Amino acid sequence: MPGALAGRRAVITGASRGIGAAVAARLAGEGARLVLASRDAGELRAAAPAGALCVAADVRQPASVDGLFTAAAEAFGGRLDLLVNCAGVCYLEPLAEMALDQFDEMMAANVRGTLLCVRGAVPLLRAAGGGDIVNMSSALAARPITAGKGGYGASKRAVDAMSEALAAELDPDGIAVHTLAPTWVDTPMRRALFAEDGTWMAADDVADALVFLLTRPARVAVQALRLLPRDRYHQR
Numbered sequence: 001m002p003g004a005l006a007g008r009r010a011v012i013t014g015a016s017r018g019i020g021a022a023v024a025a026r027l028a029g030e031g032a033r034l035v036l037a038s039r040d041a042g043e044l045r046a047a048a049p050a051g052a053l054c055v056a057a058d059v060r061q062p063a064s065v066d067g068l069f070t071a072a073a074e075a076f077g078g079r080l081d082l083l084v085n086c087a088g089v090c091y092l093e094p095l096a097e098m099a100l101d102q103f104d105e106m107m108a109a110n111v112r113g114t115l116l117c118v119r120g121a122v123p124l125l126r127a128a129g130g131g132d133i134v135n136m137s138s139a140l141a142a143r144p145i146t147a148g149k150g151g152y153g154a155s156k157r158a159v160d161a162m163s164e165a166l167a168a169e170l171d172p173d174g175i176a177v178h179t180l181a182p183t184w185v186d187t188p189m190r191r192a193l194f195a196e197d198g199t200w201m202a203a204d205d206v207a208d209a210l211v212f213l214l215t216r217p218a219r220v221a222v223q224a225l226r227l228l229p230r231d232r233y234h235q236r
């Protein structure tokens with residue numbers, strides 16, 4: 001039986017591990033055709049589902065993003081149905097002490113990288129007659145930002161702001177722009193940041209939500225989908 005996303009042509013950034021790798025596996029299982037990106041080509045190839053095209057790309061760098069979308073255009077005949085912007089980094093330090101290069105990397109990867117990939121994808125999405133862009137935000141961006149999360153929170157609020165404007169700007173082209181905003185997801189990123197036990201969502205939970213978003217009826221718009229572990233719902 002064909003999958004729910006059979007033949008859908010997708011670019012996924014940050015696909016070598018964590019949420020992006022889970023999304024790639026889930027979309028491949030639903031029949032999507034994939035072009036995957038991250039900086040570490042070896043890790044990306046090891047994680048990639050069979051048949052996916054892997055492109056080493058740094059989303060902070062315009063030339064690197066150009067290379068990614070040139071490869072996607074060649075693989076998909078100049079058309080694209082879906083961009084999932086999962087590439088991102090997180091440093092949690094008080095703003096007054098945070099190293100500027102950490103702040104800059106979050107802005108470059110999470111904010112500028114999202115924008116560069118949107119710009120790379122839009123011509124291909126237009127050529128396909130429309131499609132979807134899903135930008136990875138964080139559920140923390142919708143709450144008061146707490147100590148230590150100012151830089152990361154600023155980057156994800158910027159993703160939200162760009163996504164809202166892009167949704168309006170690209171709607172006439174039939175391109176729907178959404179944010180997927182989880183928090184407390186058990187990935188290598190979170191393991192590098194938090195040792196604590198407790199309830200975490202699985203990266204597969206986020207991938208499942210993305211499939212829900214992509215298989216909605218055409219009359220439905222999903223502006224933002226926020227996902228939290230149930231027993232942390234009231235925790236900041």
Ligand SMILES: NC(=O)c1ccc[n+]([C@@H]2O[C@H](COP(=O)([O-])OP(=O)(O)OC[C@H]3O[C@@H](n4cnc5c(N)ncnc54)[C@H](OP(=O)(O)O)[C@@H]3O)[C@@H](O)[C@H]2O)c1
Pocket residue numbers: 013014015016017018019020037038039040041043057058059060085086087088089090109110113136137138139181182183184185186187188189190
């Ligand atoms: N885990 C959570 O609880 C959580 C919650 C809310 C939102 N998010 C967001 O979800 C996304 C994925 O997070 P994750 O937890 O899966 O993180 P992760 O396990 O660290 O994976 C991050 C991915 O992004 C790639 N990446 C990082 N910088 C990049 C760059 N400059 N260019 C290209 N690829 C780059 C990494 O590969 P390379 O290092 O090889 O490039 C990797 O594939 C991020 O945007 C994160 O902010 C995560």
